[in-house]
Amino acid sequence: MSLLEVERLSKRFGGVVAVDDCSLSIPKGSIIGLIGPNGSGKTTVFNLITGFIPRDAGDMRFKSRSIAGLGPDRIYGLGIGRTFQLARIFPRLTALENMLVPVRRAGMGGLLARAQWGHEKTRAMAMLEFMDIGSVASMLGGALSYGQRKLLELAAVMMAEPELVLLDEPAGGVNPALLERIADHIRRLNAGGVTFLVVEHNMGFVMNLCTELVVLAQGRVIAGGKPEDVRANPVVLDAYLGA
Amino acid sequence: MNAARRFAPRVALLLVAIVAILLPVLEPNPASINVAVFTMMYVGLASAWNIMGGYTGYISLGHAGFFGLGAYTLGLGVAHLGIGPGYGPFALVPLAGLLTGLFALPIGWIALRTRAATFVIVTIAVMFMLQLAAMNLIGLTGGTGGLSLPVPRWSGDFYNTPFYYAMLILASLTIAVSWWIRRSKFGLGLLAIRDDEDKAMAVGVPTRQFKLAAFVISAALVGMIGGVYAYYVTYVYPEFVIDPLTGISMVLMAFLGGLGTLTGPVLGALLVEPAQLSLAYNFGASRLYLVFYSGVFLVVILLLPRGIVPSVRDLTIGWWTRGGPGRAAGPSPGPSTPAPGNVVAP
Numbered sequence A: 001m002s003l004l005e006v007e008r009l010s011k012r013f014g015g016v017v018a019v020d021d022c023s024l025s026i027p028k029g030s031i032i033g034l035i036g037p038n039g040s041g042k043t044t045v046f047n048l049i050t051g052f053i054p055r056d057a058g059d060m061r062f063k064s065r066s067i068a069g070l071g072p073d074r075i076y077g078l079g080i081g082r083t084f085q086l087a088r089i090f091p092r093l094t095a096l097e098n099m100l101v102p103v104r105r106a107g108m109g110g111l112l113a114r115a116q117w118g119h120e121k122t123r124a125m126a127m128l129e130f131m132d133i134g135s136v137a138s139m140l141g142g143a144l145s146y147g148q149r150k151l152l153e154l155a156a157v158m159m160a161e162p163e164l165v166l167l168d169e170p171a172g173g174v175n176p177a178l179l180e181r182i183a184d185h186i187r188r189l190n191a192g193g194v195t196f197l198v199v200e201h202n203m204g205f206v207m208n209l210c211t212e213l214v215v216l217a218q219g220r221v222i223a224g225g226k227p228e229d230v231r232a233n234p235v236v237l238d239a240y241l242g243a
Numbered sequence B: 001m002n003a004a005r006r007f008a009p010r011v012a013l014l015l016v017a018i019v020a021i022l023l024p025v026l027e028p029n030p031a032s033i034n035v036a037v038f039t040m041m042y043v044g045l046a047s048a049w050n051i052m053g054g055y056t057g058y059i060s061l062g063h064a065g066f067f068g069l070g071a072y073t074l075g076l077g078v079a080h081l082g083i084g085p086g087y088g089p090f091a092l093v094p095l096a097g098l099l100t101g102l103f104a105l106p107i108g109w110i111a112l113r114t115r116a117a118t119f120v121i122v123t124i125a126v127m128f129m130l131q132l133a134a135m136n137l138i139g140l141t142g143g144t145g146g147l148s149l150p151v152p153r154w155s156g157d158f159y160n161t162p163f164y165y166a167m168l169i170l171a172s173l174t175i176a177v178s179w180w181i182r183r184s185k186f187g188l189g190l191l192a193i194r195d196d197e198d199k200a201m202a203v204g205v206p207t208r209q210f211k212l213a214a215f216v217i218s219a220a221l222v223g224m225i226g227g228v229y230a231y232y233v234t235y236v237y238p239e240f241v242i243d244p245l246t247g248i249s250m251v252l253m254a255f256l257g258g259l260g261t262l263t264g265p266v267l268g269a270l271l272v273e274p275a276q277l278s279l280a281y282n283f284g285a286s287r288l289y290l291v292f293y294s295g296v297f298l299v300v301i302l303l304l305p306r307g308i309v310p311s312v313r314d315l316t317i318g319w320w321t322r323g324g325p326g327r328a329a330g331p332s333p334g335p336s337t338p339a340p341g342n343v344v345a346p
Helices: A041-048 A072-080 A095-100 A107-112 A118-130 A146-158 A176-191 A203-210 A228-232 A234-241 B002-026 B032-058 B065-081 B089-110 B115-138 B160-183 B185-195 B197-202 B207-233 B242-255 B266-285 B288-303 B308-322
Strands: A002-013 A015-029 A030-033 A055-062 A081-082 A163-169 A195-199 A211-217 A220-225
Touching: A002 A041, A002 A195, A002 B065, A015 A030, A015 A220, A015 B032, A015 B115, A030 A041, A030 A176, A030 A203, A041 A163, A041 A195, A072 A195, A072 B197, A081 A146, A095 A118, A107 A203, A146 A163, A146 A220, A163 A234, A163 B065, A176 A203, A176 A228, A176 B242, A195 A203, A203 A228, A203 B185, A211 A228, A211 A234, A220 A228, A220 A234, A228 A234, B002 B032, B002 B160, B032 B160, B032 B185, B032 B207, B032 B266, B032 B288, B065 B089, B065 B115, B065 B207, B065 B242, B089 B115, B089 B207, B115 B207, B160 B266, B185 B197, B185 B207, B197 B207, B242 B266, B242 B288, B242 B308, B266 B288
Parallel strands: A030 A195, A030 A211, A081 A163, A163 A195
Antiparallel strands: A002 A015, A002 A055, A211 A220
């Protein structure tokens, strides 16, 4: 059963076609890799799905409900979280406060309640511990290392228990040891029922992590399937891997 | 030591509250109480402005417009409802806040479609539009001739005291609202907007609604204070109640004390307003206090860009981290220790 269906999605920026008639199907419980050369439209697809930019054509359905035209906060509220290419956290909030910002199903009473009370704070600390960054809970986001910011960003997204998480280059700019930790966290969260769509340039990371790959080139889907099949696909080799 | 650090702020707050309540008894001189009235007024104004400007990072230079709306609401209310001098006009202060908040709703809805410098300019434009409207809607506002309010028949020695307590109540209310917002999930959302608005949207913060709510709450509190001011001075002229300098003063005080902190705007008002009044009384005709404002602004920008409260807190934490009282200075903080600049001010 598909959790997210993207149908014939298109987006232009002036004369540049960033996404061209792109269709995707993300099955529940999967880890799908979205790969392609620079400028192929991967991040634009993320921005379209999460409502950061309006689409020109096409439709997107999450759990059979159209999410086209909804804003990022509404889409997050429905259960789609995302991270950014360069880790984005709130630098003047502590790591713990970063964890408590996400809003989903809060209601008026929840918004007016004290931010650091009870169950939510316990969950936030547990998630920080799960990501191995519990020791930095009281530090400001701006004081964390880049790797810690990557982990904090992922941890914060998970606070509202999203069903689908879009990860934009989770391996970008992190050292090999942390890379394996991030992959391990993603696998464990996936085992807990979270579906992932991952944009990544690190082919080793993607091949090891993802159950299926979708290849974009010039805004179009040119191939898809198991990692080993995609790796051997001559169209992909020509368009992306190059050699 | 932890218990002392926990209770010290509460004891200090209690002492400040006792002194504030007893001030007219401790210092009954009407001139001193007049200074206290305006100081409390700016404690409230700077704290109210900080709910929008400090927490969300959206710098409004047009809040003087809301001050004027509150003043006109009270002035018109007193005139049309036939309320006589005495304590009656104070009953209209909540109405001044309510109507100012309602006015702020469409203004904020439009202005908050913009960000950064554009927002600043839009708020200035709105303020001047309100001033022009007040000048030209002669049938309603009295135009440049203004409105007169009834003068209470209280004795000269007592006259300022009710206004002092009215301003004290409003300042306390504003600080309480600001405190509640700062520790709520709503407040955390506002601070997230200040840090990175797009990221805040990505984690579900309804940024537009949050900003608008902060804008309206901030404006309503400023409007209530404007209402009391109008009754205190007993006249409402457009140039006086919608004065850009009033708006700039709120901003300056919040910046000086510490933008986005709870105590910063209070401290800023306590430092700037008495000094400004002293200069105005002694050199009022020359408007020398404007030079003082410029000087304070320059000092803040050059030496204390984050304001007094965060800077002092950083210094204190740095001092504690290096060894604290009675101990030799230890090594500088290690890599795992939060640097002084990495601690959240209250």
